[in-house]
Amino acid sequence: MADSSASLETTGNAPSPEGGARSSGSSGVAAVARKVFSIEELGTALALAALVAFIGAFHGDFLQSDVLLSTVRTAGFVAIAAYGMVFLLAMTEIDLSVGGIYAVSIILAAKWMSSMDPYLAALLAIGVASLMGAANGVLASLFRIPVLIVSLGTFSMYRGLVTVISDGKPVENIPIDTSYFTQLGNDWLGFPVVGWFVIGIGIVLTIVFTKTRFGAMVRAVGSNHRAAEFSGIPAGRIRIYALMLTGGLCGLAGVLSLAYFQGADPTIGVGFELQVIAAAIIGGTAVTGGSGTVPGALLGALIVAVINSGLIFFSVNSNWTNFVTGAVIILAVGTDALVRRRRAERALRVSV
C-alpha cells in the first residue's frame, strides 16, 4: 500500500493533484485500514499473543486468570519504568541506574513509613527518585559525557545507598495494615492497582511523547542532534527533564511494588535495569534514537514477564532467566534492524 502511494507522489515536477489531495486529509476505509496496519506495536502484540498461546497450549494452567494477573503485576513495575526509558532511548541515551533508583525509593519509603503517613512517604520517595534521575542529567551536561557512562557510576552509587540506608538488613516496622498496603497493593475492579496505573500513565505518556512539543523535542534530539541544536532546542535541559521523568517513574514503580510485596529487602531490584531496557527495546523503541513507542514498552514488559513465567511452567531452571531475556533482546533488536533496513532500501528504490 505504501509503495503504490509513494510512487504516485514522486512523479518529478509534474503537478500531481492526487498527492496534494492525499496530504490535505485522509478519510474513508482505506485511511482507517492504513492507520491500523501501520501501528508499529502490532508485531509486538502478535508476538505476545503467540507466546501466551504457545505456553497455554502446553500448560493450560498458565491461562488461569490469577496466573495471568500476577504476570501483569510483575510486568507492571517494569513497564512503568520502561515508559521513561522510551524517552531516553529516543534521545539516544540509556540510563543504567534505574534499578538503583527503584531500590532506593523502596527502601526510603519503607523507612519513612514507620514514622509518617505512608502516602506522604511514598510521594517523598518519588520526589527523591526524580532528583536522582535529574542528577544523572546534570552530571552528564556538566562533564559532557554520555548518560550511559554517568549512570554506570550512579548505578553503583545508588545501589550502595540502598545498603547504607538499610544497613544491609530488610526494613522493619512497615505498617502493612494501613490502607496504603491493603488498597494499593491489592486489586481494584478485579484488576491489580498497579495495572490501572500502568494503563493511565501509559495513555498520558503516549500523548506526551507523540503529541506535545516536549515529546517532539525529545525525538528531535535523537533524530538529528546537530539539527536540533541548530533549531534552538535546548538539548541538555530536555535531557535532564527526560531523566527526571524516568527517575520519578522508577520511584512510582518502587512504591507500588512496596505496597504489593509489603517488604523492603536490600537486594530488591537487582537486574531491574536489564528488564526495563529490554522491555523498551523489545517493544520496538530503536536504540538509534528519533522514535519510540510507549505502548510498545508495555508490550515488551509483558513479553519479558511472560517468558519468565513460561520458563517456570516448562520447569526450566530459573538460572536461565537472564540468559533467555538477553537472547530475546538480541532477537527483537536484530529483526527490527533487518526490517528497518529492508524498508529503507525499498523506500529508496520506490522514490526514483
Added chain:
Amino acid sequence: MFVASDITKNYGGVRALQDVSLEIHPGEVHALLGANGAGKSTLVKILVGAEQPTHGTLTLNGEEVSFSDVGEAAAQGIAIVSQELNLFPDFDVLHNLFMLHEPLRGGTLVDRSKMRKLAKPVVDLVGLHVNLDRKLGSLRLGEQQLVEIARALLNDPKILILDEPTSALQAGETQRLLKVVRSLRDRGVGIVYVSHFLEDVFEIADTISVFRNGRAVVQRRPRQEMTISGAVSEMLGEAQTRKIRDVNVSDGASEQVNTEPLRIEGLSVDYALESFDLTAKPGEVVGLAGLEGSGVQAVFDVVFGKKSADGGTVTLPDGRRTPTSIPRAVRAGIAYVPADRANYGVMIEKTIYENVCLVSGGPLRRMGLVLRKRQMVANAQKWGAALGVKMTSASSRVNELSGGNQQKVVFAKWLEADPRVVLLDDPSRGVDVGAKVEMHAIIAEMAASGRIVIYTSSDLEEMADICDRVVVLFQGRGVGELAGDDLSEHRLLEAINTGSVAAPAAV
C-alpha cells in the same frame, strides 16, 4: 535593509574574513561567489547568528543588531536554507516544517490539522509534491531540500539566505526553485544566494559579490556588468598560470608495479553516478574533478570497496573485478588517502610505527602471528627517511607531527603495503606549501614506478599541476576530459561549474 559592515572573523590564528561588508536590499537577489575557503560560508554563518564576528557590526533597518544564536536571527525574520539539511529524518514532512513552531491546541497538544492548513500554500509554492505524512528520511535528497526551503518560507522571512540550495536538486526542480526565488524577490524579500552553479547565479542574481581569501574583491556589482568568465577570474585572482609540475618522472625505472590499466566501464551508483567510464594506465596520474554530488566521491567509494556498484564493472590491473569490501580492496592492492585525515587517515594517538605498519592487506600479513616491534620501527624509520617525515623518532605519536608530516605518515602506511592503485582524496588539505611540494614529488614517484594514481582535490590549481589529465564529472556523469594546454585551474573551475569542458568563447 540588512547590512554587515567591516566584518572580520578569526578562528584561532586563522583569519577567515577580513573587513567584509555586505548589503542586502529588499527585493534584490544578491549572489555570493567564491572558491572553497574564500569566506562565503563564514559570512553566511555570521548573518544568521550561527557565528559571531570578531569585529564588525550588523545593522537591520538602521538599528544595530547582534545574534547569539540562529533562533534570535530567525525571530528578526532572517531565515537560512543551508546546504547541510537541518531536518529530522524520523519525523514526518509536516512536523519537520513546523519543528519548534508547532501550532498548539489548548496550549499543549500539537495541532496537526492546523499545520496541514498552514503548510498547504507554501508546499504548493515550492512544488513539494509528496505526502506530508511520509517520514522525511524516506524522501529523496532533492525533496528534502524543498522541505528545508518550505520550512524557511513558513516563517515569512524578510531576509532569506540560500546556501547552495540547488546542490541536491534535479534540473527541473532547480528551475522551479529559481522561480520561487524570483517570486519572493518580487514580494520584497531580500535574498542572499550562495551557489557554485554559476549559470544559475547568472540567471537569478540582480547583484553579485565575489570573495577571495576572506575579502570581498567584487562588491555588489550589477549582474549585467559581469560575465561568467570574468567572475571566475575574480574568484581565482592572480597567479593562475604558474605550474610546478617538473618533478622528474623517471621512465622505466627498475620494476613496474603494473602492466595493465585500471578499467572502469559503465559504472553506475544509484543517485550518485551514471555509466562512468575511465581507463587509467600504469604510471598515469588521473584527476577526477567535480563539485560535491558530482559523482567523484562515488567513484572513489566503489573502487575502494566502500560502496557497491549498481551497474558496470571495475577491472583492477591484475584482472580482478570490483572489490566488494574495504578489506578486499586493500588486499587487492588499492590504497586510499582520505580527505579526513584525522578521522580516517591516521590513528592520531598512536605511534608512527604503529600507523605505518598496520595496513592489514600489506605488512601485517607478512609478519606472522606476533608483531615484531623492532622490525616495525625499522620499517617506519625507512619510510620516514624516504619521505622526509620530520619526527624525533618512529616511536613518537602522530599527533605530535604537523599536518603535512601526518599526511606523509599516511602515504608511508600505504607505500609499505605496496599498492597497485593509489586513490588520493584531497591529500594536501591542511598541509603547508613546503610539504605540498614534497607530496607532489611522492605522487610523481609513485606513478613513475608504475602505480596508477587517481586523484581529486578541492584545490584546482594543484590538480592542474600534478595530473596528467583530469576527467570532469557533473551531476553524476563524466562530461569530458582536460589535458595538456587545456588543463588549467581556470578551465577546470569553469568545467566543474557548468558541466562543459568546451573552450570558452574568446572574450
